[in-house]
Amino acid sequence: MRKWRCLICDFEYDEAKGLPDEGIAPGTRWEDIPDSWTCPDCGASKADFDMVPA
């Protein structure tokens, strides 16, 4: 499982945890999140995220 970090505000999406309160189940892969999804903290688009090096 990987993590992705927002380049604007540092919010991290952790695939293992998902975002249950937004309806994204634990284990949801980054590529399976809709392109219309935006960062819950700053509103940046998916394209503004980078994978966190393991």
Next chain:
Amino acid sequence: MSAPLTILGSGHAGITLARDLRKLAPDLPLRLITREDGHYYYKPDLSKAFAAGKDADGLIKNPLEQLVDQLKAEVLVRKDVTAIDPAAHAVQVDGQWLPYSKLVLATGADVIRLPIAGDAATEVLSVNDREDYARFRGLLQPGARVLIIGAGLIGCEFANDLAAGGYAVRVVDIAGWPLNRLLPEAQGRALQDGLGKLGVTWQLGTSVASLDRVGGAIEARFSDDSRATVDVVLSAVGLRPRIRLAAEAGIACKAGIVVDDHLQTSAPDVYALGDCIEVNGRLLPYILPIANASRALAATLAGTPTKARFPAMPVIVKTPACPTLVNPPPPVAGSWEVTGTAPDLEAVYKDEAGKPLGFALTGAATSKRGQYVPLMPAIHEPA
């Protein structure tokens, strides 16, 4: 070279727009003019930097050179724009008129300062940018006593950050509970208790009457005649959109710069974004609304007119001592309904007909955000 599209301001709004614009218009001539030093930082980090162990330089996310490279833009730093001539399509900098193709005002907001008596009133600080933060941090000795004026969003965030960092924090506000303009009393008290457990001292229902220097410290006298001795005073009583430049150019302004659904001002080819605008008669001095608005404006500026949507957007209050999230209701008569057990409270603001217009969550209830957002009306939905 043709006149560049020009953005005034290098805060979150100005830089987000420049980035969004570059995705759509890679070759458009672009110029940014800023009063700051041009190093990009994320403004909300200012009120959580102690916990993150970051000094003013540590907050920089992209040094100026990197930003210039990423944006392929000319960035004029430490420059004040002194006038706009919308008819001539030019802005004045250092006495020279620089032409623009289109202009975006992303000038942000100034801090409001309350008049206070006493010889130490001039020593009151505000933290509204990275340079302010450097000055503030430079004055704080370990364990310093800090008086924060204002128990709003920024005041509470700083209180949490500084108390967690080992400073003796006292917060004064004329209101009866923290975040009183955003939260019902029960949730305000939950936040008050959470920060209190961290060591924050509250002085509510009173205001600062005077600040006087006594030796190496500052003596604060309050309107209820109580006193406190502190080392540093931080004012956080609110923001006021920077509209002077626009107003002097004849651009329509009320509390903020007035924009239409395309974020265009009353002047042709002049647009505005961020904390300096008002939308539907409301100021939105928050981060989240900028993202949607910036994407729409970038599309418009790149040649595809796109209306900006302002959907319901909860504001995250960065107070880990009592996690808080609020979707502020519009200024419409109504009342809060609160459920739960402190500090885990859910509140819904309903108008007189029972329609939900806002909500606020504290403690563990903040995880229920996803249930409430869909119930909320948009801040502004273009026709």
